[in-house]
Amino acid sequence: MKLTTKSIDIENRGVLLHAGDAREISVRDGDRVEVKNHITGESVSAFVDTTASLIPQGVIGIYRPTQVRIDVLEGAEVEVRAADRPATLDFIRKKMDGLRLGKEETLAIIRDVVDDVLSPSELTAYIVATYTNPLDMDEVEHLTRAMVETGEQLHFPSYPIVDKHSIGGVPGNKISLLIVPIIAAAGLKIPKTSSRAITGAAGTADLMEVLAPVAFSALEVQQMTEKVGGVIVWGGATNIAPADDRFITVEYPFKIDARGQMLASVMAKKFAVGANLVAIDIPVGEHTKVPNADEGRKLAREFIDLGERLGMRVECALTYGESLVGHTIGPKLEAREALAVLEGATEPTSLIQKSLSLAGILLEMSGKAAPGQGYAVAQEILSSGRALEKMKQIIEVQGGDPSVTSAGIVPGEHQFVVNAPATGYVVELNNKALISLARAAGAPQDRGAGVYIHAKKGTQVRSGEPIFTVYADRKWRLQKALEEGRRLMPVVVEGMLIDRVPSRHWGVGGDVHGA
Numbered sequence: 373m374k375l376t377t378k379s380i381d382i383e384n385r386g387v388l389l390h391a392g393d394a395r396e397i398s399v400r401d402g403d404r405v406e407v408k409n410h411i412t413g414e415s416v417s418a419f420v421d422t423t424a425s426l427i428p429q430g431v432i433g434i435y436r437p438t439q440v441r442i443d444v445l446e447g448a449e450v451e452v453r454a455a456d457r458p459a460t461l462d463f464i465r466k467k468m469d470g471l472r473l474g475k476e477e478t479l480a481i482i483r484d485v486v487d488d489v490l491s492p493s494e495l496t497a498y499i500v501a502t503y504t505n506p507l508d509m510d511e512v513e514h515l516t517r518a519m520v521e522t523g524e525q526l527h528f529p530s531y532p533i534v535d536k537h538s539i540g541g542v543p544g545n546k547i548s549l550l551i552v553p554i555i556a557a558a559g560l561k562i563p564k565t566s567s568r569a570i571t572g573a574a575g576t577a578d579l580m581e582v583l584a585p586v587a588f589s590a591l592e593v594q595q596m597t598e599k600v601g602g603v604i605v606w607g608g609a610t611n612i613a614p615a616d617d618r619f620i621t622v623e624y625p626f627k628i629d630a631r632g633q634m635l636a637s638v639m640a641k642k643f644a645v646g647a648n649l650v651a652i653d654i655p656v657g658e659h660t661k662v663p664n665a666d667e668g669r670k671l672a673r674e675f676i677d678l679g680e681r682l683g684m685r686v687e688c689a690l691t692y693g694e695s696l697v698g699h700t701i702g703p704k705l706e707a708r709e710a711l712a713v714l715e716g717a718t719e720p721t722s723l724i725q726k727s728l729s730l731a732g733i734l735l736e737m738s739g740k741a742a743p744g745q746g747y748a749v750a751q752e753i754l755s756s757g758r759a760l761e762k763m764k765q766i767i768e769v770q771g772g773d774p775s776v777t778s779a780g781i782v783p784g785e786h787q788f789v790v791n792a793p794a795t796g797y798v799v800e801l802n803n804k805a806l807i808s809l810a811r812a813a814g815a816p817q818d819r820g821a822g823v824y825i826h827a828k829k830g831t832q833v834r835s836g837e838p839i840f841t842v843y844a845d846r847k848w849r850l851q852k853a854l855e856e857g858r859r860l861m862p863v864v865v866e867g868m869l870i871d872r873v874p875s876r877h878w879g880v881g882g883d884v885h886g887a
């Protein structure tokens with residue numbers, strides 16, 4: 373059917389059809405049509421929305437990404453027909469049924485993900501299929517390679533290229549903001565791409581965005597790294613392993629991070645930037661992605677194995693994940709805490725020790741420190757102020773203000789302090805509940821939102837002393853977070869009354885109502 377185009381400023385790969393035209397070409401809302409540009413001969417598949425009134429019959433509303441793909445002008449005539457169903461839906465179905473996917477099948481799926489051929493529900497089906505039917509190591513390797521092949525890669529003229537990545541899962545894990553400048557200050561190259569929050573309340577890209585822009589092209593990432601030695605950018609904007617951000621968009625609301633997806637997501641980003649020396653942080657703890665050290669060692673072997681398959685040397689660090697890193701959760705609070713350490717703060721020790729340990733591993737792997745000396749070398753770079761100096765260069769090259777100080781970063785104006793209801797020890801500090809609380813307060817989208825933990829697990833508190841403060845940029849968000857806090861009770865002080873559930877049938881003094 374021939375239809376006349378009308379441009380519509382909507383940012384997805386769709387078209388708007390009059391219900392009458394849709395009936396004639398036998399498509400319904402959510403189906404695909406193929407739209408062909410007569411002049412160039414190019415065609416594109418697009419998802420259908422229908423309307424009875426917004427456009428007349430004979431006209432097709434073309435959303436911007438669709439229009440760009442077939443390069444068609446407003447008012448031009450296009451040929452529209454019902455599109456064939458993508459073959460990759462059968463591959464996804466195969467995975468849903470618990471079968472293994474071959475290399476070509478995986479590559480075809482990832483191409484369709486990157487080309488926006490799959491609808492959000494089809495993409496979700498793929499992620500859920502790999503969550504419920506875990507990928508074996510061959511499938512993980514195929515997925516990793518497919519994620520790299522469908523994006524851009526960096527090619528530095530010399531080695532080593534060093535990188536680190538955390539699998540996440542522990543709140544407050546702001547260590548990249550310390551490790552990257554330490555490694556770059558040691559004279560190494562570290563083109564760090566990070567994701568936004570996946571299961572947490574603030575990913576490294578969310579934190580860095582407090583200090584500088586994080587959206588750059590692959591070429592810019594390479595140029596900035598060559599100039600100052602390191603960057604901290606958002607992988608989702610780079611076209612480096614571009615499928616990754618699409619997957620994370622699906623995972624984020626469910627707070628899931630399937631093992632095979634996680635391995636591929638992390639290692640595809642390392643491979644694509646050309647890293648040959650990689651350290652992986654695996655936080656271990658009851659409320660994290662890895663519940664115990666045995667599982668952590670298994671995952672470490674998988675990262676190392678995958679690294680060998682891809683020609684990268686990988687070392688893993690199992691780290692303490694029972695409690696948050698440092699005292700803060702949320703973009704501004706975390707960026708402020710990390711910057712304060714670069715400026716010379718000697719606390720929090722959990723943040724400093726973890727960052728120096730990981731940086732030390734990379735310094736030893738690269739030969740910048742003798743075996744066993746990595747921690748001390750990293751410490752010297754931090755305490756000498758060279759890491760701060762390097763961080764300012766990184767902030768500046770990314771377009772931020774290098775004169776920023778931790779004191780100048782102000783978290784959300786709406787605050788609520790939760791005090792200890794009894795004297796005792798903090799016996800429970802539930803990571804997952806703290807993340808839910810910070811998300812309810814608005815993190816990571818609201819940068820000032822988050823939680824400051826005054827008393828971590830094992831700390832003795834007196835009745836009335838602060839345990840944590842919730843921050844929000846908007847008042848209604850603070851209210852939401854407090855409701856979430858009441859429901860989840862993220863912190864428990866030994867001896868405190870958690871809740872009182874009254875009997876339904878007994879009145880005062882033991883009288884039975886209605887008896």
Ligand SMILES: O=P(O)(O)OC[C@H]1O[C@H](OP(=O)(O)O)[C@H](O)[C@@H]1O
Nearest residue numbers: 538540541566567570571572575576
């Ligand atoms: O939201 P959850 O699941 O905790 O983890 C996601 C975070 O972990 C990784 O950190 P980094 O980039 O190595 O610093 C990711 O890039 C992301 O920022």
Ligand SMILES: O=c1cc[nH]c(=O)[nH]1
Nearest residue numbers: 539540567634637638
């Ligand atoms: O970058 C990351 C980190 C953790 N998990 C992922 O899937 N990707």
